[in-house]
Amino acid sequence: MTQRPLPPAILRPEDDDHPKEECGLFGIYGMPDAATHAVLGLHALQHRGQEAAGIVAYDGEQFHSHRALGLVGDNFNSPETMARLAGHVAIGHVRYSTTGDTILRNVQPLFADFKFGGLAIAHNGNLTNAYQIRKELVQRGCIFQSTSDTETIIHLIAISEYGRVVDRLTDALSQIVGAYSLVAITQKKLIGVRDPCGVRPLVLGRLGDAWMLASETCALDIIGGKFVRDVEPGEIVVIDDKGLHSLKPFNKAPHRFCIFEYIYFARPDSVMEGRNVYEARKSIGAELARESHIPADVVVPVPDSGVPAAIGYSQQAGVPFEFGIVRNHYVGRTFIEPTDQIRHLGVRLKHNANAFGLKGKRVVLVDDSIVRGTTSMKIVDMVRNAGAKEVHMRISSPPTTHSCFYGIDTPQRDELFAAQYDVAAMARHINVDTLAFLSIDGLYRALGEARRRGDLPQYCDACFTGEYPIPLVDHDKDPVQRQLSLLDERE
Numbered sequence: 269m270t271q272r273p274l275p276p277a278i279l280r281p282e283d284d285d286h287p288k289e290e291c292g293l294f295g296i297y298g299m300p301d302a303a304t305h306a307v308l309g310l311h312a313l314q315h316r317g318q319e320a321a322g323i324v325a326y327d328g329e330q331f332h333s334h335r336a337l338g339l340v341g342d343n344f345n346s347p348e349t350m351a352r353l354a355g356h357v358a359i360g361h362v363r364y365s366t367t368g369d370t371i372l373r374n375v376q377p378l379f380a381d382f383k384f385g386g387l388a389i390a391h392n393g394n395l396t397n398a399y400q401i402r403k404e405l406v407q408r409g410c411i412f413q414s415t416s417d418t419e420t421i422i423h424l425i426a427i428s429e430y431g432r433v434v435d436r437l438t439d440a441l442s443q444i445v446g447a448y449s450l451v452a453i454t455q456k457k458l459i460g461v462r463d464p465c466g467v468r469p470l471v472l473g474r475l476g477d478a479w480m481l482a483s484e485t486c487a488l489d490i491i492g493g494k495f496v497r498d499v500e501p502g503e504i505v506v507i508d509d510k511g512l513h514s515l516k517p518f519n520k521a522p523h524r525f526c527i528f529e530y531i532y533f534a535r536p537d538s539v540m541e542g543r544n545v546y547e548a549r550k551s552i553g554a555e556l557a558r559e560s561h562i563p564a565d566v567v568v569p570v571p572d573s574g575v576p577a578a579i580g581y582s583q584q585a586g587v588p589f590e591f592g593i594v595r596n597h598y599v600g601r602t603f604i605e606p607t608d609q610i611r612h613l614g615v616r617l618k619h620n621a622n623a624f625g626l627k628g629k630r631v632v633l634v635d636d637s638i639v640r641g642t643t644s645m646k647i648v649d650m651v652r653n654a655g656a657k658e659v660h661m662r663i664s665s666p667p668t669t670h671s672c673f674y675g676i677d678t679p680q681r682d683e684l685f686a687a688q689y690d691v692a693a694m695a696r697h698i699n700v701d702t703l704a705f706l707s708i709d710g711l712y713r714a715l716g717e718a719r720r721r722g723d724l725p726q727y728c729d730a731c732f733t734g735e736y737p738i739p740l741v742d743h744d745k746d747p748v749q750r751q752l753s754l755l756d757e758r759e
């Protein structure tokens with residue numbers, strides 16, 4: 269079968285350090301060795317970003333920071349580093365940025381000295397008007413150290429006319445449009461915020477008398493912490509020596525949690541918005557089987573992300589589950605490798621077909637999503653070479669037809685497989701006998717919900733529908749101009 273080549277990845281100038289990020293956050297207050305706990309928390313969140321990690325701790329007198337490119341385990345493994353990060357309060361961040369260089373000055377948490385004292389801040393998500401605000405701030409004389417959109421918040425805090433730090437932060441965030449969760453520390457407080465739509469996750473936990481904030485509950489589990497609750501959309505939680513205070517200063521907005529966290533992004537042992545991610549993925553897989561099962565001998569997941577959905581599929585369809593593809597765990601997520609060439613290489617490095625479970629079989633292959641289509645092509649090729657008689661690909665999400673502007677890294681629209689081809693053409697390109705995606709209504713059914721409450725979808729599902737709940741200010745305002753301006757700034 270001839271396959272039309274996919275469009276090559278375009279190295280865009282702004283990709284150099286594109287503000288779009290996938291990230292994990294951790295914060296802890298009231299714990300001796302706070303930074304050591306932060307290291308463990310970030311280790312549990314490593315799946316949310318593998319390119320850089322950072323921690324800022326406060327010891328009652330001074331802030332201490334260590335930020336570096338690479339994995340948590342590689343950067344926070346020396347007694348000297350940990351000894352420097354003394355203190356009872358700490359926040360940490362793991363980061364992934366898109367194609368191109370990740371530069372150290374963009375690694376979070378960012379730290380700044382204000383007239384009220386020091387503040388360190390880290391965020392997960394994407395501010396959709398950061399570039400517009402940055403332009404205005406630069407015109408007013410602000411000098412930016414990084415190209416990270418987090419720094420926009422820092423400048424807005426610095427120029428705020430309010431006195432108290434929480435009021436300054438609120439003032440700054442009320443000018444920000446976007447999807448974000450953030451954690452911050454000052455000399456006296458640990459602060460956590462979720463944007464008014466609650467697109468990105470943030471949970472609150474306790475460990476003895478200490479308070480914790482984390483992107484996912486798995487980061488509380490690793491240190492034996494107790495989950496207290498999700499930080500609510502639009503909520504600011506402030507933790508200090510008087511305990512926890514909650515503020516809701518923003519205009520109320522409809523809750524639109526990211527549905528892709530359930531499909532792919534979160535760790536399966538996390539509980540998000542009251543729902544165990546593994547259980548959600550299994551019921552998504554079962555719904556996929558109800559919608560599109562075809563007679564087969566084995567159900568084979570594309571590991572690891574396809575595993576829970578494949579278990580649900582196999583149980584629902586009554587077809588045996590087999591590990592027909594084995595994954596090498598010592599290679600990072602292929603999608604996260606910075607260049608297209610490596611991504612192609614990476615897929616082969618990462619997966620191998622296990623002929624034992626495939627030879628002569630009618631195989632249902634289950635994966636969570638198709639983005640560029642690269643993974644599916646390689647996997648199907650392997651499975652066929654291993655002797656499968658038929659290959660039926662089942663995807664536990666609807667076709668990804670739109671880019672995410674809210675903190676999940678997806679390529680530009682013209683690089684998305686499902687934005688270029690219909691299902692039949694995709695099936696031909698990846699060389700399967702049949703291909704089916706879960707329907708958008710099926711996805712909501714699997715989560716026990718109807719898609720819309722009133723007029724609005726219950727989750728942010730823009731990557732599947734193009735219905736963006738938060739205005740894309742920067743993107744809508746002449747993206748070409750934006751690229752040029754960024755280039756100019758770097759010269």
Ligand code: AMP
Binds near residue numbers: 573574636644676
């Ligand atoms: P692709 O080869 O581009 O089609 O990538 C599809 C694979 O990447 C699927 O197996 C997913 O598990 C995984 N994936 C989907 N979305 C993302 C993402 N935002 N970041 C990293 N990996 C992803």
